Amino acid sequence: MLTAEELNEILKQEEMFNFIGIRFEKLEKGYSRLSFNFDKKLTRIGNILHGGVIFSAVDYAGSMAIRTLDDVKDGVTAELKxxxxxxxxxxxxxxxxxxxxxxxxxxxxxxxxxxxNGNLCAKALGTWVVYR
Known part of the structure; x- marks a missing residue:
């Protein structure tokens, strides 16, 4: 399994990853945690984080959690609510x-x-198709 630092280095190739400023902090089997800072360019009117940015970060986190599983080479999001x-x-x-x-x-x-502030602001449930 890749370390969070190795994953961050690989994902630097993706423009969306860089635009949001995502950094993975922790990877374990079946788990991932990422963080990113507030940036005005990520907001909508009202100075709050744009829903599309939140959705993208949620998708990154879910995608990397599935890739920590045994024998998973890749995966694609099938559904994300x-x-x-x-x-x-x-x-x-x-x-x-x-x-x-x-x-x-x-x-x-x-x-x-x-x-x-530690407030739960979004809750998601997703399904990924995995390739082993």
Whole structure:
């Protein structure tokens, strides 16, 4: 399994990763945690984090959580549902993803996004198709 530092280095090739400023902090089997700072360019009118940015960070976290599983070479998001619970305006933001069900081809992940005050601001459930 890659370390968080190795993963961050690889993902620097992706423009979205760099635009948001994501940094993975922790990777364990079936788990990932990332963070990113508040930046005005990531906000919508009202100076709160844009929903698309939150969704992208949630997708990154879920995607990397499934890649920590045994024999998973790659995976693609099949479905991702998100509930936006509170505005995200105070960083740094943290997103945690945990695998809750693992099948041969489908993996379900529970994902939570928090603001800098530790408030749960978004809750997501996603399904990934995995390639072993």
């Amino acid at each position: 998100i509930n936006f619970l509170k505005p995200m305006k105070d960083g740094p933001f943290v997103v945690e993803a945990r695998v809750i069900s693992e099948g041969k081809r489908l993996v379900v992940v529970d994902i939570s996004a928090y603001d800098g």
